[in-house]
Amino acid sequence: MTDLQHLDLEALEELRDVMEDEFQSLIETFIVDAERKLVAFQAAISGANADEVGKVSHSFKGSCSNIGAPLLSALCKKSEDKGRENDLSGVDVIFDDICNEYQIVKKLLTEQLS
Amino acid sequence: MEDDGGSLKILIADDNETDRMILHAIVKKQGHAVVTASDGVEAVERFIEEQPELILLDALMPNMDGFEAARRIKELAGEDLVPIIFLTSLKDAESLAKCLEAGGDDFLSKPYNRIILQAKINAFSRMRNMHLTMQKQRDQIALHNEHLLHEQETAKAVFDNVAHSGCLDSPNIKYLLSPLAVFNGDVLLAARKPSGGMHVLLGDYTGHGLPAAIGAMPMAEIFYALTSKGFTIEEIIKEINAKLKAILPTGVFCCACMVDMEFREREMKVWIGGLPTCFLYRSGTGERVEIASNHLPLGVLSGDQFKVKMQVFEVSEGDRVYMWSDGIHEARNDQDVMFGEERLIDVFDRCTSPESLFDDINVAVEEYLGEAERDDDITLVEVRIPNEREIEELPEETIDISDKGPMDWHLDYRLNPLSLKYFNPLPFVLQLITEVPGLRRCSGQVYTILAELYSNALEHGVLGLDSELKKNPQGFSEYYDLRAKRLEGLDLGFVNFKLNHIPTETGGALTVLISDSGEGFDFQSKLDDGSDKQYCGRGIPLISTLCRSVTYKGCGNEVEAVFEWHYTQTGS
Amino acid sequence: MAIVSSLDGSTGELTIKVKGRFDFSAHQEFRDAYEKVDSAPALYLVDMGETTYLDSSALGMLLLLRDHAGGDSARIKISSCNSDVKKILTISNFEQLFEID
Numbered sequence: 001m002t003d004l005q006h007l008d009l010e011a012l013e014e015l016r017d018v019m020e021d022e023f024q025s026l027i028e029t030f031i032v033d034a035e036r037k038l039v040a041f042q043a044a045i046s047g048a049n050a051d052e053v054g055k056v057s058h059s060f061k062g063s064c065s066n067i068g069a070p071l072l073s074a075l076c077k078k079s080e081d082k083g084r085e086n087d088l089s090g091v092d093v094i095f096d097d098i099c100n101e102y103q104i105v106k107k108l109l110t111e112q113l114s
Numbered sequence: 115m116e117d118d119g120g121s122l123k124i125l126i127a128d129d130n131e132t133d134r135m136i137l138h139a140i141v142k143k144q145g146h147a148v149v150t151a152s153d154g155v156e157a158v159e160r161f162i163e164e165q166p167e168l169i170l171l172d173a174l175m176p177n178m179d180g181f182e183a184a185r186r187i188k189e190l191a192g193e194d195l196v197p198i199i200f201l202t203s204l205k206d207a208e209s210l211a212k213c214l215e216a217g218g219d220d221f222l223s224k225p226y227n228r229i230i231l232q233a234k235i236n237a238f239s240r241m242r243n244m245h246l247t248m249q250k251q252r253d254q255i256a257l258h259n260e261h262l263l264h265e266q267e268t269a270k271a272v273f274d275n276v277a278h279s280g281c282l283d284s285p286n287i288k289y290l291l292s293p294l295a296v297f298n299g300d301v302l303l304a305a306r307k308p309s310g311g312m313h314v315l316l317g318d319y320t321g322h323g324l325p326a327a328i329g330a331m332p333m334a335e336i337f338y339a340l341t342s343k344g345f346t347i348e349e350i351i352k353e354i355n356a357k358l359k360a361i362l363p364t365g366v367f368c369c370a371c372m373v374d375m376e377f378r379e380r381e382m383k384v385w386i387g388g389l390p391t392c393f394l395y396r397s398g399t400g401e402r403v404e405i406a407s408n409h410l411p412l413g414v415l416s417g418d419q420f421k422v423k424m425q426v427f428e429v430s431e432g433d434r435v436y437m438w439s440d441g442i443h444e445a446r447n448d449q450d451v452m453f454g455e456e457r458l459i460d461v462f463d464r465c466t467s468p469e470s471l472f473d474d475i476n477v478a479v480e481e482y483l484g485e486a487e488r489d490d491d492i493t494l495v496e497v498r499i500p501n502e503r504e505i506e507e508l509p510e511e512t513i514d515i516s517d518k519g520p521m522d523w524h525l526d527y528r529l530n531p532l533s534l535k536y537f538n539p540l541p542f543v544l545q546l547i548t549e550v551p552g553l554r555r556c557s558g559q560v561y562t563i564l565a566e567l568y569s570n571a572l573e574h575g576v577l578g579l580d581s582e583l584k585k586n587p588q589g590f591s592e593y594y595d596l597r598a599k600r601l602e603g604l605d606l607g608f609v610n611f612k613l614n615h616i617p618t619e620t621g622g623a624l625t626v627l628i629s630d631s632g633e634g635f636d637f638q639s640k641l642d643d644g645s646d647k648q649y650c651g652r653g654i655p656l657i658s659t660l661c662r663s664v665t666y667k668g669c670g671n672e673v674e675a676v677f678e679w680h681y682t683q684t685g686s
Numbered sequence: 687m688a689i690v691s692s693l694d695g696s697t698g699e700l701t702i703k704v705k706g707r708f709d710f711s712a713h714q715e716f717r718d719a720y721e722k723v724d725s726a727p728a729l730y731l732v733d734m735g736e737t738t739y740l741d742s743s744a745l746g747m748l749l750l751l752r753d754h755a756g757g758d759s760a761r762i763k764i765s766s767c768n769s770d771v772k773k774i775l776t777i778s779n780f781e782q783l784f785e786i787d
Contacts, residue, residue, distance in 0.1 A: 030132045063132045065225045320742045365746030388778040
């Protein structure tokens with residue numbers, strides 16, 4: 001897992017190419033959306049709602065993979081599996097990892113905009 | 115951007131805003147119009163409003179998930195092809211199966227790959243175009259088919275008016291004919307002859323549909339017109355062949371069987387070309403006589419090559435003749451084996467009651483077919499020689515009575531060898547006589563009188579044929595062979611008609627005086643002993659019942675018949 | 687291919703071999719077999735050795751061939767018919783128009 005990149009620059013270049021003028025808006029939207037999801041994630045863990053943990057993880061996993069954040073996406077996959085298996089043990093640890101990784105990705109993405 | 119199917123309107127339904135944005139950008143860049151939705155409910159709404167042609171649908175969405183949305187959209191789309199590509203990174207087979215079950219056509223996993231997405235959109239666009247073409251062609255075919263059926267109905271109505279003016283409903287006829295038989299190429303015609311007998315014609319044209327039906331019209335017209343005017347079976351079959359040869363393209367022809375029945379004379383003539391062997395079933399003995407095709411079908415040979423040679427049979431009351439097209443013989447069971455002639459013969463061999471033979475054949479074919487598919491082109495007809503009482507009750511031809519016309523006239527008409535060889539004067543003479551107002555309804559009797567006296571004059575008088583020959587069945591064909599031979603070689607002789615009509619208070623009186631060039635005969639002794647009634651009898655006893663008087667004159671080569679008719683008489 | 691034809695250059699004999707069911711579906715192929723011949727054959731041989739079934743449209747096709755080959759002056763032989771095929775030809779009295787064996 002540690003082999004995975006924080007940010008896949010090649011994929012990101014491709015995105016920039018596709019999105020053209022909207023690239024900045026895409027990154028900003030990702031960040032707003034991601035933070036909303038992390039809040040929901042936190043709430044699901046507090047409420048011990050395994051189903052919700054799975055769903056949020058699945059959704060976040062998808063957007064992370066599309067934006068070119070493979071490591072973050074892989075972490076989401078771990079919590080998604082947990083949620084699906086209805087086993088929330090250790091999810092708080094994974095969530096912490098996700099939050100940390102997200103901060104790295106966010107920083108790198110923001111750099112891309114300048 | 116290159117594409118195969120032109121620009122499409124594509125619905126993107128995904129609850130992830132970034133995913134939606136990325137897809138939107140990719141799809142738009144490929145030249146398509148985009149409609150978006152952020153959950154299942156919205157997706158269905160957008161679908162209804164915008165009628166997109168392709169849908170990219172996320173599986174897991176709030177409000178309504180992609181599976182349910184897919185189901186609803188597919189239902190709304192009906193028979194139109196609206197491809198749904200599920201946006202999912204679901205990896206397990208169960209989830210993928212769920213997508214397919216809900217109506218999904220394909221998958222696209224995250225992260226989205228432009229090239230793959232484009233390939234999928236293009237593939238579905240092509241599929242969609244094909245589907246549209248297919249729908250259009252199917253609708254066209256359905257429309258054509260509807261037109262065709264309508265045309266066939268119209269054609270059938272016209273044909274029925276022409277063909278069913280006959281006497282197929284006579285009690286001595288049983289038949290099986292599909293309602294659309296004419297489009298299978300099968301034609302069945304029956305008509306009373308002025309002499310009281312009957313003509314029945316079964317035809318089977320090559321091919322199916324309108325091409326097979328087209329020849330049936332002139333055939334029916336000639337058949338009915340010439341039969342009612344008193345033309346002989348030979349003349350009618352010849353005329354039909356000439357007509358069909360003239361109008362049908364090479365390769366289209368009509369296998370046919372025509373029978374001429376003289377009920378009172380107990381004689382049957384058959385012309386058969388190309389149809390399966392017909393059967394004559396003798397009710398008295400249970401004997402089955404095969405009448406095999408001995409001619410080419412109608413419409414193949416030109417007039418000078420066409421042969422009208424008849425097969426002649428002596429028949430008895432209750433005898434039945436069976437004609438069929440090859441539909442029975444070729445009816446296939448579920449093993450694809452044909453019914454064939456052997457099984458047909460078997461039905462006759464097992465027959466215990468002639469009355470049920472017709473039904474026995476049908477039952478045998480039905481049982482044989484079992485569960486197998488029916489072609490519905492079985493044509494079968496049974497014609498029975500009726501008894502005296504039935505003959506009286508058979509329906510007459512319907513005839514118009516006009517009230518003005520020739521009432522008093524005289525005609526002297528002599529036929530010399532060439533005319534005797536090649537011309538049948540009876541239709542002409544009958545037509546002339548039936549111009550007399552009110553006499554037309556007696557045309558049957560008049561024809562019988564004319565026909566009997568004329569054939570006596572020609573066959574016994576001019577050709578010198580001995581009626582004794584016809585006393586036994588074998589002699590029948592010998593008689594007709596001899597008749598043809600002598601007629602062919604005729605270079606001397608005549609038959610003379612002297613007709614005289616006068617009006618009376620209640621109708622009229624027709625005097626027919628026929629003389630011939632023959633040696634005559636000792637009419638006095640013939641009339642006294644009445645011995646030869648059964649086979650030939652010169653038809654005199656019969657004519658005597660119709661006429662006020664029948665008198666032989668001279669040396670027996672002259673005969674005078676006086677026929678009286680009344681306006682009130684019913685005709686028989 | 688249900689129909690195979692070959693022209694013998696030395697005898698001028700065109701052999702048309704009909705395999706399987708001879709019915710309307712063979713229409714175009716049968717026609718091509720005698721229409722797409724460079725020189726006019728002196729004799730036509732319709733080989734029915736492998737013909738399993740014959741229907742009335744096939745009879746029509748034979749009449750078309752006869753017309754093409756000169757009508758009454760046509761020289762056409764129909765050979766090697768099985769008993770079913772022969773029966774159909776006999777019922778239609780085609781031996782009056784063709785040499786059948």
